[in-house]
Amino acid sequence: MTNERENLHQEWKSLLPLFQKRLRGKMLIALDFDGTLSPANNPQFDEAIQTALAVRGSEFLREQGEIVEVEGLKREIRETYLRGESVTIFFQEKLRIPRSFIEGAYNSVEKWRFLKRDSELMPILAELVERGYQLALASNSPEEENLLALGQLGVNPEIFSFKVNMKDVKRSKPYPDMFEKILELSGLPVEECVFVGDSLTKDIQGAKGIGMDGVLVGEVSDEAVAWVPQIYDLPQLFVQKRFQVVFVEGESGVSYPHVKDTQAREIIGLGNGNELFLDLREAEKVATLLNSGVFPNGISLE
Numbered sequence: 001m002t003n004e005r006e007n008l009h010q011e012w013k014s015l016l017p018l019f020q021k022r023l024r025g026k027m028l029i030a031l032d033f034d035g036t037l038s039p040a041n042n043p044q045f046d047e048a049i050q051t052a053l054a055v056r057g058s059e060f061l062r063e064q065g066e067i068v069e070v071e072g073l074k075r076e077i078r079e080t081y082l083r084g085e086s087v088t089i090f091f092q093e094k095l096r097i098p099r100s101f102i103e104g105a106y107n108s109v110e111k112w113r114f115l116k117r118d119s120e121l122m123p124i125l126a127e128l129v130e131r132g133y134q135l136a137l138a139s140n141s142p143e144e145e146n147l148l149a150l151g152q153l154g155v156n157p158e159i160f161s162f163k164v165n166m167k168d169v170k171r172s173k174p175y176p177d178m179f180e181k182i183l184e185l186s187g188l189p190v191e192e193c194v195f196v197g198d199s200l201t202k203d204i205q206g207a208k209g210i211g212m213d214g215v216l217v218g219e220v221s222d223e224a225v226a227w228v229p230q231i232y233d234l235p236q237l238f239v240q241k242r243f244q245v246v247f248v249e250g251e252s253g254v255s256y257p258h259v260k261d262t263q264a265r266e267i268i269g270l271g272n273g274n275e276l277f278l279d280l281r282e283a284e285k286v287a288t289l290l291n292s293g294v295f296p297n298g299i300s301l302e
């Protein structure tokens, strides 16, 4: 680890208890795909995009009667990119190439082919599900592309309760459409959902637009309720197990209500997210807790 990365991790570790507290009570974790579950920087992918842009761009310019060599255009794209400037703006404003041409170039590159198997990713997602969280995927990229990419990364798409893509909504993130769709499909109130993404504008500010908390990946931000240095750190933020309410019949024939435990100070049973399996020997403790008012969100019984 470089010093910079090490410092980031140190800073994050010191903030972790605060972040964990802020994320208490969440039921659903919605995740962005590109740059969040898939790596943000891939030199081969960048090279493929730049080549596609240069080819499409020179085709367009040739149609306009301008002679532009692909190699020359590729060099200009690279320089723009290295200066940290927007290649799209360079195309649109400097070369007057329409957006449809640029999008066509992006879409012609099969991004998923550049991904490698990520043996750490599936276990962390499975861990979150094991703890009782519902996962969702919300990406501006087409669903077919997400599925191919997940396959390449070694992630079973079934791990997500649902997916939201451009086919489901009119406008991409940061518009509210995708975030509202997440609420609709989850059936949860906004305060029980959190959005995890690598883009401050598209993911974090987008989610904030409808009052949803955001976790930023790879960067420090005060606009997010929490941030993680890497996606692999996510399980450390969501440590609480989730409980739902069930009744069980005690040996004495008495029904003991189980507890919907979102803010419990004490864990008195183990749950899988749908059911809570409570040791009946703890029944007295449950009764005490029910009467003590330690659950600020109240207790629901089903």
Ligand SMILES: [Mg+2]
Pocket (backbone or CB within 6 Å): 032, 033, 034, 035, 036, 197, 198, 199
């Ligand atoms: Mg992203």
